[in-house]
Amino acid sequence: MRFSTLLTGLFVTFLVLFTETAFSQVTFRKGYFIDEQGVKTICLIKDTDKTQVPGNILFKMDEAGPIVERQTSTLREFGFEGLSRFIREKVMIDRSSSDLNNLSTDKNPIWSEEVLFLKVLVEGKASLFYYTDAKNEHFFYSVDSSEIKQLVYKKYLVDQLIVGVNNTFRAQLMQTMHCDEINKNELEQLQYQRKALERYFNNFNASNGQTSFQFKEDPERERFHLKLAPAMNQASFVIRELYDPYTVFDYGQNTGFQLGVEAEYILPFNRNKWSLFIEPGFYSFHKEMPVKNGISRVRLNIIEFPVGMRYYLFLNRNTKLYANLLFIPGANIHLNTAIETKYKYYSSILDVNELYNFGGGLGITYKKLNAEFRYYTNRDFLQRDINYYTEYNRMAFILGYRLF
Incomplete structure (x- = not known):
């Protein structure tokens, strides 16, 4: 079973579980x-x-x-x-x-x-x-x-x-x-x-x-959390020509690791169910494909800075489900990033400049550990190019650990 298929099945299962719990939860x-x-x-x-x-x-x-x-x-x-x-x-x-x-x-x-x-x-x-x-x-x-x-x-x-x-x-x-x-x-x-x-x-x-x-409705809790947030990404990358639907560069799928940390602030209302967070992370995507008289390579090495909001459903003292929405700005840090096609006598390099996108995840927390399945919307890395655009689709499995 491919990793993407496994993630999709787990995400759907968890979505059903979260929805049922959200509607049935009466404290x-x-x-x-x-x-x-x-x-x-x-x-x-x-x-x-x-x-x-x-x-x-x-x-x-x-x-x-x-x-x-x-x-x-x-x-x-x-x-x-x-x-x-x-x-x-x-x-x-x-x-x-x-x-x-x-x-x-x-x-x-x-x-x-x-x-x-x-x-x-x-x-x-x-x-x-x-x-x-x-x-x-x-x-x-x-x-x-x-x-x-x-x-x-x-x-x-x-x-x-x-x-x-x-x-x-x-x-x-x-x-x-x-x-x-x-x-x-x-x-x-x-x-x-x-x-x-x-x-x-x-x-x-x-x-x-x-x-x-x-009297205090909620016990005093730490409002600020810092977590390690490593992830396994499954991503695909396709380049299409704007005016020629038959010109397609499909680089296929790639499985890779992501390194990240998360800073979370628990909002002081509604029984500590809402939080805001920022999750800086580094990920890469390296693939190549043969083209006529040459080879085309994609090399993405990016540090991004997603920000998001999270909602918790408390199951018991140590366990809670959560759902979050993220906004990933287009202003990221690129490290040796390029989309390049080398032909026999010349090279074509495209200017990488990505557009913002969004993400959504469902997860579970047990004490200091958390696991999350996350989907990201399509991202265009050639937003300024007048001839091409990209379809970069990504999903991830995150396994985190809260430091404090």
Whole structure:
């Protein structure tokens, strides 16, 4: 069986597996909910990856159990053990828009009483809560289990050209959460942002001799990875004349190795499922064919710099499937690259100047190892030539190792 046929079969098989897994994957995490009577149920809850609390949750008592739907309006609390906690509370909330096109001229909050599910961010002597309505982010707080109140932050129009900001949240924290370990300048510069507020609440709790519990939806992971990415390429090379379809130089197929490294950055959202990467690599293609009164040779030695985006499907703690798309720029480094035909009395050399192309791959990662099947779209190495163009088709099997 030829290498290209083997790769094609493996790619199709893996594509079917990836597609089935992508459509069937429903992640249930260990969690709990507490009903209005205070009864706590430990179960597996579907993880929706949404920042807003849904109108219902889907849960099952164990992996083999049936999926049950429960309205969140009938719950007092729910969450994922150690990762997140949502509590239902009656609070006063200001929903004034922060959209510059819909700002109010009133600097004061416009209060309304609502029952909301608040996400607990920091729990301790001082606790921090979070709520979003898809347009604005709202933070709430409580000290010594007191009434939960919103931290006031509101943008408003001073006139048609000037936007003012009501930063009352700083005064609220000064009155209720001031201590010697936190200086006034730090508080005056505090931003109405999640990380900044979490840090402030943690520092306050620590200064009062108490340990905060901070919920983190995702464990801290390394965002940057460096991998070795050697590959085995199967490629074919054909030169065709633009105005004569019968003039064809078919150099056939060539199997060769590619040396590469990959730098990957895991994007900090959507459960670490997306990443961006760049994969510099060196590959070569050397073939020759007889022509009338001579011989024609192709010699490609190229360092290319593909960039791409990757999506992961987590199967378990150590194993994940992934799919990626790549863009390969036309600006590459050529090392002794030439397309040359030598006849008895003269030589013809074509100017190598390739066009960009794309690639797509499906792979699997197990701990530090990964294997990937990748296809590349056709590449023209004679884009500036007015008489000829090339058909360079390539597919690869990559076996990688993550250094860190």
